[in-house]
Amino acid sequence: MSRNSYGGDGAREESHGPGVVTRANFRAIMAIVSSTTAAPSAPHVNVNRPNAVSVGTIVWLSSELMFFAGLFAMYFTHRSVSAEIWPESYSMLNIPWALTITLVLVASSVTAQMGVFAAERFQPRRTGKLLDVRRWGMEEWFVLTFIMGAFFVAGQAFEYAELVSHGLTVASSPYGSVFYIMTGFHALHVLGGLIAFLFILGRSFAAKRFGHYEATGAVVVSYYWHFVDVVWVAMFFIIYFLEMF
Numbered sequence: 688m689s690r691n692s693y694g695g696d697g698a699r700e701e702s703h704g705p706g707v708v709t710r711a712n713f714r715a716i717m718a719i720v721s722s723t724t725a726a727p728s729a730p731h732v733n734v735n736r737p738n739a740v741s742v743g744t745i746v747w748l749s750s751e752l753m754f755f756a757g758l759f760a761m762y763f764t765h766r767s768v769s770a771e772i773w774p775e776s777y778s779m780l781n782i783p784w785a786l787t788i789t790l791v792l793v794a795s796s797v798t799a800q801m802g803v804f805a806a807e808r809f810q811p812r813r814t815g816k817l818l819d820v821r822r823w824g825m826e827e828w829f830v831l832t833f834i835m836g837a838f839f840v841a842g843q844a845f846e847y848a849e850l851v852s853h854g855l856t857v858a859s860s861p862y863g864s865v866f867y868i869m870t871g872f873h874a875l876h877v878l879g880g881l882i883a884f885l886f887i888l889g890r891s892f893a894a895k896r897f898g899h900y901e902a903t904g905a906v907v908v909s910y911y912w913h914f915v916d917v918v919w920v921a922m923f924f925i926i927y928f929l930e931m932f
Contacts, residue, residue, distance in 0.1 A: 843870060
């Protein structure tokens, strides 16, 4: 057959019936296989982010955003009605400690994203020494993120105990009610994120081969974690920082 029958650099490919794979079809099949069964040694293959699971997570987080927007509205409403008790109650807050746990939570967002980058390279665990963070995989970064998130929750529990010892409780004043409701619901969301990290880590340990399915789960959990981090930064600004002025 001539060169034009099989296709040169710019020539067409003829149809050879349903049982024959053309060069273009072969390339397409190999592209699909490589994108779904890539081994950890193929760092150039990335997870396709805009999938149904990721989009569904973003839609769900949008509804969660409306929930927290309602909490912010409640805060400002009570503040406008009971403005006289706000300064006294605000003075009980331990701002340096709140800033410390806030910085830890923000840093955990960075470590979570580093874990996502490793997951997108299909690298579930480290390839070097433990102290060489440049060779860390998703599991090491997510374990560190979990520890930092747990520290944040423990820090909030410590702050609650301190405030209760000073007489600020849920029933003591409108400020106490709003403060504990807002920060408490956020703490529950952080706990949910910690459970999600444990789930992802457990699935990674159990998987015989780390692939697209496991990597997508890591990406979705990171969306949620970044969300709770951003919400807390907004809460810290309103509850702790804005009241200083």
